[in-house]
Amino acid sequence: MDIIVVGLLLGGTYALMALGLQLQYGVARIMNLANGEMLVAGAFGAFWLYSTTRFSPFLSILFVVPLAFAVNWAIYRVLLQPLVKRAKSQGHLEVDSILATFGMAFILVGLMLALFGGRSFEYLYLAEPVEILGQRHGLNRIAAFLASAVLCIALALWLNRTRLGLSLRAVAVNPSAAGLVGINVAAASALAFALGGAVTAAGGAMISAFLTMDASLGVLFTMKALIIVILGGVSDIRGTILAAFILGLAETAVASLIDPGLTLAAAYLLFILILLVRPQGLFGRRGT
C-alpha cells in the first residue's frame, strides 16, 4: 500500500517533466537530450529563490516558467531552427538534434557547475508528515504532486480546448499538412519547444521540494522522461501521464523491495518490455 501511494506521488511529478519532453519531441520534432538539464536548472532556480528569500518553491514557478520559456524559445529560434531547415529527412534531423542538444546539455552542466559547484543541494520545505491510509508521507511530496496535477490538467485543457492548442496538435500529427491549412509551423514548433522547456523546468522546481539534486543528475532525468514518452506513445498526452505513473510505481517498488540503487534498472526493464512488445507505445499508433 505504501509503495502504491509513494509511487503515484512520484509519478505525478514525473508526468510533468515528461509532458515537457513530449511537447518538444512530439510537436517540434526535436529529440531534446538537454531536457534533464533544463529540469535541474528549474530545480536550481527554486532552490536559489528559497535559500535567498524563503520564497515558496511552488510560487517560484512564477519566475522559473517565464524564464525557461524565453530561454527555450531563443534556443529553438537561434540554434535548432537552422537544423530543421537544413535537414533532408527526419532521420537526419534526429541525428543533428541529438548531437546539438548533447552539446547544450554539457554546456548547461558546465555553467551550473561554475555557478553552484559540484555539491548537492536540498532544502527543507513543508517537511511535515501527513497520514494517508495509515502511512506517513511528507507534505512536500503531496504538495508537489497536487501542483503537478494542476499544471498537467491546465496543459491538457489548453491543448484540447483552445485554437492554439489545436494548431499544436495538428503540427504533431503532420507538419506539412498543418502548413497547408494555414498554420505557421515554424512558430507553432517554437512555441511547443519553449512551452516544453518551461513545463520541464516547472517539474524541476516541484521535484526539488523533496529530492536532493546536483548538477550532474540531468542525464538521469532525461532518461526517465524519454522512457516515459516512449512507453506512453509519442503522440498521446494520456499515454504519457499513464506511463509516468507506471514508472513511478515501478521505481518505488524496486527501490523498496530490492535495492534503492536499482531504480534505473527498473526503468530499463520497462523500456525493454515496451521495445519488444509494443514499440509504438501504449497509446501510439503504428507508423507507416
Next chain:
Amino acid sequence: MSAREWRNLGLAAAALGVVALLPLFDTGYWLSVGVSIAMYTVLATSWALFSGPTHYISLATAAFYGIGMYIVGVGIGVLPFAVLVLAAAVAGAVLSAIIGLATLRLSGVYFVIFTLGLAELVRQLVAWVQATLGASSGLYVLTGITEPMIYWQLLALAGLVYLVGWRIGRSRLGFALRIIGNDEVVAVHSGINTARAKVVLFVISGTVASITGAILAPRWTFIEPTLAFGAMLSFQVVIMALLGGAHRLWGPLVGVIPFTILSDVISAKFPNQTTLLLGAAFLLIVYLIPNGVVGVLETLARTRARENG
C-alpha cells in the same frame, strides 16, 4: 589487391612500427599520452566502423569498456591475463548482440536512448551485485604488466581494427552499410538484411571496446565502478570520431590526437571546465564541421582540383 593498396598497407604497417618505438624514448608523461591516444584511437575507430556509415549514434562504449575492465579485475587472481582478455571479448560480443537485436530493428532514436543510460545501468547492477555478495566496491588489479606492454597491446589492437575496417569497407557488408546510412528504405527494398548488417557491426565495435577495457585494467591498480563505467568516455569517443570525420577509416585518428592533448591540458589547468569543452565540441561539430576535419580537407582538395582544371 592493386599495387596502390599494397603500398598503402606497407605505409600503414611502417607507421605503426615507428609509433611502436615510443617507449624506447620516454616512459613517463609522453608514454601515458601515447597510451591515451592509442586507447581513444581504437575506441573511436571501432565506434566509427558502425556509426560512421549508419549514422546510429552509439553511447554504449563506456558500458562495454567497463565490462572488459571488470572481467579482468574479478578474474586476475584466478586466470591468466590472456584468457581474461578473451573472456572480455566474448562478454562484449554477447552483450552487444543482445542489445543490437533488441534495439536495432527499430528506429535510430530508440537505440541512442537505450545506449545513453547503459553504462549507468551496468554500473548500478555491478554495484548491487557487489553489495549483495558483501564484497567491497573496489577491486585490486596487481600484475607485472607495465605501461609499455599496455601500449603495444593497444597498438596491435589498433592495427587489427584498421585491418578489419579496411576489409569491411571493401566487402558487400560495407557497401550494404553505406546504403543503410543513405536511405534505410532503399536498403530494405534492394534486399539487404538491414538488421543483420547493423547488429554485426555493432557487435564488432562492442567487442573491441570490451577488449580495450580489459587491456587497460592493469593501468589502474584499483578499479571501482565509477572509474570503469564513467559515462564521459562514451561522449569523448563520439566527439573525437565525429571531429575527425567518421566517414573515413582514418578520420577518427585526426580527431583523437588533438582532442586527447587538448582535454589533457584543460583537465590539468581548469578541471571544472571539461564539460564545457565537450559541449562546445558537440556544437562545433553540428554547426560548423558536420563531416569533421577530414570532410573539410576533402572539400578543399576538391575545389583545388577543380581550379586546376
